[in-house]
Amino acid sequence: MSGRATQGVHLTGVQETLFIPLYAKALDARRHRPILGDRKADELVRAMPFDIERLTHSGVGPVLVVRARHLDEWVRRFLAVHPSALVLNLGCGLDSRVLRIGPAPGVLWVDLDFPEVIEVRRRFFEERDGYRMLGSSLSAPGWLEGFSPDRPVLVIGDGVFEYLDAGELQTLFRRVTGHFVRGEFVFDIMSSSALARGxxxxxxxxxxxxxxxVDDLATLDTLDPRLHRVEVVSLLRSPYHPWGLRLLYGLASLSHGLRRVIRLVRADFGTPGSQAQRSGRAGGSP
Ligand SMILES: C[S@@+](CC[C@H](N)C(=O)[O-])C[C@H]1O[C@@H](n2cnc3c(N)ncnc32)[C@H](O)[C@@H]1O
Structure with missing residues (x-):
């Protein structure tokens, strides 16, 4: 990777948080038995001309890697059923999910983040047929307008939605469900105690x-009445942790408070199932 690509990489505030999961994925890629095996992340971290480690705190890395791995599986599942889907990977940072998944030719994959982040991203990732990068704030109106409403849409929020406030998130969700006929959201949520520690x-x-x-899952229902929770998983109970951690986290997750520290949510809208079950609200646990 050329030195010029990393010249002037200077992101601050919420944009700078992209280096936290990037570094976690790079460390994972260097392990003998990686969980995610994202070599692009390692390549990017090695190319950055500054100390990324100072942004992270020990202990959180494996959780972020498992979060990405779990979301990857949900993305694969969705694309297996919807081969002509539109994927909106919101707040993509420098994540290389599009390379990890390798979507089929019928899929349109869009990575979106602030214009400053996308400007950096373009130095390391190339657009091609079926892959685009979009520089916009999630709160800006209008970025959805160019997309055909008829494609099934998959919206990914990996470590992103907790940086918005409830009003911004409500507007975002409602814009998406108002624009597209049907689709799915996959994203993580943190409890208020995890938020305070973070x-x-x-x-x-x-x-x-x-x-x-989010402490009470009912909070999610207030974001958008069209959304129907399909699946909620405590990240502590993810099968992608190495067995030692799985045991430790499994014990920790016996505590109701710890179980909901960080969870992954899959929610859909516009499907016959989501209309029928809305009153039942599946995905109520953990
Ligand atoms: C913790 S990073 C996660 C990056 C990436 N999803 C990953 O897992 O590697 C949060 C990302 O969300 C982006 N972000 C936060 N708020 C945003 C907003 N309002 N509009 C666009 N991007 C936003 C940040 O710029 C940053 O890249």
Missing amino acids: NASLAHRTGARLRFA
Whole structure:
């Protein structure tokens, strides 16, 4: 990777948080038995002309890697059923999910982040047929307008939605469900205690602040009445942790509070199932 590609990479505040999962994935890729095996992340971290480690705090890395791995599986499942889907990977940072998944030719994959982040991203990733990068704030109106409403849409929020406030998230969800006929959201949520701990750690590392917490899953229902929760998984109970951690986290997850520290949510809209079951609200546990 040329030195010129990394010249002037200077992101601050919430944009800088992209280096936290990137570094976690790079460390994972260097392991003998990686969980994600994302070599592009390692390549990017090695190319950055500054110390990324100072942004992260030990212990959180494996959780971020498992989060990405779990979401990857959900993405694969969706694309297996919807080979002509539109994928909106929101707040993509420098994540190389599009390379990890390798979507089929019928899929249109869009990676979106702030224009400053996309400007950096373009130095390391190339657009091609079926792959685009879009520089916009998620809160800006209008970025959805160019997309055909008829394609099934998959919206990915990996470590992103907690940086928005409830009002911004509500607007975002409603814009998506108002624009597309049908689709699915896959994203992570943090509890208020996890948010407080995360903010204490972020305060002296970046200027970013986590804002959206979910303790009671019913909070999600207030975001958008069209959304129907299909699956909710405690990240502590993910099968992708190495067995030692799985045991430890499995024990920790016996505590209701710890179980909901960080969870993954799959929710759909516009399908016959989501209409029929909306009143039943599946995915109520853990
Ligand atoms: C913790 S990073 C996660 C990056 C990536 N999803 C990953 O897993 O590697 C959060 C990302 O969300 C982006 N982000 C946060 N708020 C945003 C907003 N309002 N509009 C666009 N991007 C946003 C940041 O710029 C950053 O790249």
